[in-house]
Amino acid sequence: MKTSSTNQDLHLNPSLRLMATFRVLNEETRSLDHHDFLFARYPEFQTILLALAAGEKASVAFASASPLLLRDLESKGIVLLSLDDKNESIVIAQQPNTVVTITLFARYPHTPSTRRALVINSYTAASIWLLNAVATTEIALNKLSQDDINILIEQGALIDSDPPVTATYPNPSVAEETFLEQLATAEQVFIQNNGEAIPDKVLRLLGKQIPELPKGTIVWTCDAGTRLPSATLLSDKKISELIIDPKQRLVIPSVAAQKKQWQQKLSIAKIEFKRQAYAQLIDVISPAHQRALKEHVRSLVKNNYFGPIGDGQVDRRMAIHNETVTASIHHRLAKLVSLITGEALQASYAYLGCYLGGAVLERHVDRAQCQYNLSIVFDMSDEEGNAVEPWPIYLQVRNKPVAVNLKVGSGLLYRGTEIEHWREKLPEGHRAIVCFYHFVSPNFDGALI
Numbered sequence: 001m002k003t004s005s006t007n008q009d010l011h012l013n014p015s016l017r018l019m020a021t022f023r024v025l026n027e028e029t030r031s032l033d034h035h036d037f038l039f040a041r042y043p044e045f046q047t048i049l050l051a052l053a054a055g056e057k058a059s060v061a062f063a064s065a066s067p068l069l070l071r072d073l074e075s076k077g078i079v080l081l082s083l084d085d086k087n088e089s090i091v092i093a094q095q096p097n098t099v100v101t102i103t104l105f106a107r108y109p110h111t112p113s114t115r116r117a118l119v120i121n122s123y124t125a126a127s128i129w130l131l132n133a134v135a136t137t138e139i140a141l142n143k144l145s146q147d148d149i150n151i152l153i154e155q156g157a158l159i160d161s162d163p164p165v166t167a168t169y170p171n172p173s174v175a176e177e178t179f180l181e182q183l184a185t186a187e188q189v190f191i192q193n194n195g196e197a198i199p200d201k202v203l204r205l206l207g208k209q210i211p212e213l214p215k216g217t218i219v220w221t222c223d224a225g226t227r228l229p230s231a232t233l234l235s236d237k238k239i240s241e242l243i244i245d246p247k248q249r250l251v252i253p254s255v256a257a258q259k260k261q262w263q264q265k266l267s268i269a270k271i272e273f274k275r276q277a278y279a280q281l282i283d284v285i286s287p288a289h290q291r292a293l294k295e296h297v298r299s300l301v302k303n304n305y306f307g308p309i310g311d312g313q314v315d316r317r318m319a320i321h322n323e324t325v326t327a328s329i330h331h332r333l334a335k336l337v338s339l340i341t342g343e344a345l346q347a348s349y350a351y352l353g354c355y356l357g358g359a360v361l362e363r364h365v366d367r368a369q370c371q372y373n374l375s376i377v378f379d380m381s382d383e384e385g386n387a388v389e390p391w392p393i394y395l396q397v398r399n400k401p402v403a404v405n406l407k408v409g410s411g412l413l414y415r416g417t418e419i420e421h422w423r424e425k426l427p428e429g430h431r432a433i434v435c436f437y438h439f440v441s442p443n444f445d446g447a448l449i
Helices: 044-053 067-075 124-136 146-154 175-184 200-206 238-242 247-249 255-274 285-304 330-341
Strands: 017-026 031-038 079-083 090-095 099-108 111-117 187-194 218-223 227-235 278-281 319-323 344-357 359-365 372-382 393-397 401-406 409-415 421-423 428-441
Touching: 017 044, 017 124, 044 099, 044 124, 067 079, 067 090, 079 099, 099 124, 099 319, 124 146, 175 187, 175 218, 175 227, 175 285, 187 200, 187 247, 187 255, 200 218, 200 330, 227 285, 227 372, 247 255, 255 278, 255 330, 278 401, 285 344, 285 372, 330 344, 330 372, 330 409, 330 428, 359 393
Parallel strands: none
Antiparallel strands: 017 031, 017 099, 079 090, 099 111, 187 218, 218 227, 278 409, 319 344, 344 428, 359 421, 372 409, 372 428, 393 401, 393 421
16 A cells, blocks of 8 residues: 555654453443453553454453453453363353453543544454554554554544643652652652552552653652542652651651541541531642642643533533543542442542633532532632632532532532532633542442443
8 A cells, every 4th residue: 555645644642542441231221331441550451452353262362361350350241251171270251242442542632632442343453553553662554554544543543743742740840849748648658660560559549540640750659548649750869768668657747647637537527428418628639739730730721631611511611531640539539438428439430620710500410420529629720820719619408508618629528419519600710620529339330431
């Protein structure tokens, strides 16, 4: 095939991150359940998807999966497991009617960062090329048909102009300025050396959402009390001075004080939620972590990561579904919310909304995926970036409207599907960036999106 001049300008999207998604028919609901496995956390899916795309049997394709992962895949209805006659090895078959998809996360010119999908059985050659290209970063378009090239362009894997720059998290230029404050309340510290995978203990804190990180040595902290994970960049000299041992960290006065303070906060929140069906969480995100996140969400606005103004519910709101950095604390927030409500909950989805001056959130209740809602404010400012007074959210509680003023870094927990909530007009010239973290019961059988 002769490559056109347009094709010669194409290159792999440098922000591309891949995930294996299995769509499995739920026999009870007769709907498709989606199960995601991010390559950054499960690198073996690079090999698994390549084998499936090449037509290998499931027993061959999943041979690289660990026993623990295989049991997880079986519990989700993705594979069938059995022992051979000698009980020495596991024979695997893929469940029928399972749709295997490559999910693409990337930033795109003139559009928000989002996820797109490529069904490997429908686009075998394109899928194999993409999986190999991401692993080797080598581009050889002459091996693809024009149809395959077009589908890769459509899915954003191949682009002719670079996407917006990475939204800064953590920001190398100011990371060390706030790290001592961040470290002061960290009960655990983990080092991710440059080029290494995220440590397993950090992955357990992050759950499914892995933030896009800059190159360099990353220091992860786990805040005492909330156990929310956060990342920063630190010089080798500073790293050598860190206290890493968790037992030693727990006796640091500021760490012990933070842990005790959060025990008290949770006790109060439990009482408030039981008594009035909502609870405020002041500084649910520590001040140092919050400053990093505020800078990050401002960078999202500056670099046009958000969608168009008007997201279908609010005319003057832009939004990002499951934005990776702000969603990276969702898993741990689910643990925190479970302690307050007294009910074991799982994270549903996170919705980052940027309200512009004149925005009005009409009175409503949320859909089923939003059984519980924890709204956290990440930024509240004027056009020059100066802090402004909180923009109240209203709840209809026992037939009376209640106004709640949330400062940056604080959150409001309530039953989203039961309590009507709304916001009146945001003053002109103001901007509010709020993330809605949604939670559902473990037995929820709908899609978590």
